[in-house]
Structure formats: structure tokens, C-alpha cells
Amino acid sequence: MKLVHALVLASLAISSTAFAGDPVAGERKASSCAACHGSASFPGMFPLVQLAGRDADKLATKTNKYRSGKLFSPLMNMSVMGLSDQDVEDIAAYYQKLGKPFLPMAGIRGDEDITAAK
Template identity: 35%
Template sequence: MKIATYFLSTILTLSVSFSSQAASIYAGQAKAAAVCSQCHGIRLTSAEAPFPPLAGRNEEYLESALKQYRDKTRVSEIMNNIAGSLSDRDINNIASYYSRLKP
């Protein structure tokens, strides 16, 4: 039941974000939960990986870093692959979401 609720919530969040030009922290939250949190966690580092937590980081920094990883001007095999699938809107939403979290 939790999976169905989460899936429905994610779909609704994503559909709402497509209708808005501004960053959607809800879409960012869904994308972060699906993509980023396995390594970076949400507020704390994931137990399985020694990567830094992103909560509370500067929004412009996060956007810039993700775009650099996506464009492969900043090199990390893992991040280049992950960020390569992100659109500008995804990056904006993720950066907006993580920057608003308290570390």
C-alpha cells in the first residue's frame, strides 16, 4: 500500500511540476528520492555510501554542479551518468528542494 501511495504521489507531483515554470520542490523531492538519496541521503549521508549530504547546500552551487556533471565538464563517472539523464527543469527542482532542507 505504501508503494502505491508513493507512486501515485510521485506521478501527481511530476504532473503538477510540468504545468509550472518555477522550480517545484515537490518534483525535486520526488526526483531526489528516486535518484539522489541512494548515495547522498536526504538530510544525512546514506549508510551505504560515503558521499556528502546535499541538504542545505547553496541552490546555485547545486544547479551549477549538476549541469557540469551532465555536460561532463566536471568529471565523475557515476555523477556523469546520473546527471546525464536530468533535464534543466529536473536540475532546477532538485537544487531547489535540497537547498531548502535543513542539514
């Protein structure tokens, strides 16, 4: 059982190093997201959708669905319209690196919600 765990963790580590986002650039680029989605020091106006600590690949995938209009949410479609692919990757890397939401709370969205929203 422990070995299986170690293998799963190792493969997660490999897939996150393969991710090209730059969390330092991402912190600056996420300043427009932080008002709604929070940061290291603020839960944001929508604390149930704090993005800190979420999986970067999944965040990028879902953000891109708002960019392309595949997912409809006026606030989000407007907020991500002007981003480049690199911006999205950097922002996602920044949020993943924060490790955990500023304000953990019941009902907060997790990575599984993103998978469900395909």
C-alpha cells in the first residue's frame, strides 16, 4: 500500500515539473484574478472559488474553457478574454504553488469539480 502511494506521488511530481508555468510571473499576472479568487493573503470576493493550492493543469484547462467560450460565465469570460496561453500557465502555476486556500472552508471547490465540469 505504501509503495503504491509513493508511486502515485512520484508520478504527480513528474507531471507537475512538466508544467511550463512560471509562478513568479504568475503572481503579477494574477493580480486581476485575486480580487475574486484570492491570493496568499486574501480569500477573494468568491471564497468558495479560491484557487490557491489547486492543480495547475486543471486550473489552466478550465480557464481556457472560459477563454474559448466553451464554458459560459459572464464574469469569467470577461476576466480571461485578454490572456495568452503563457499568462494562463503562469497564473495556474502561481495558484498551485500557494499550496492551500487562504481561508479553508466548507463547500470550497476542489480539483474534482473541474474534472466534473468537462
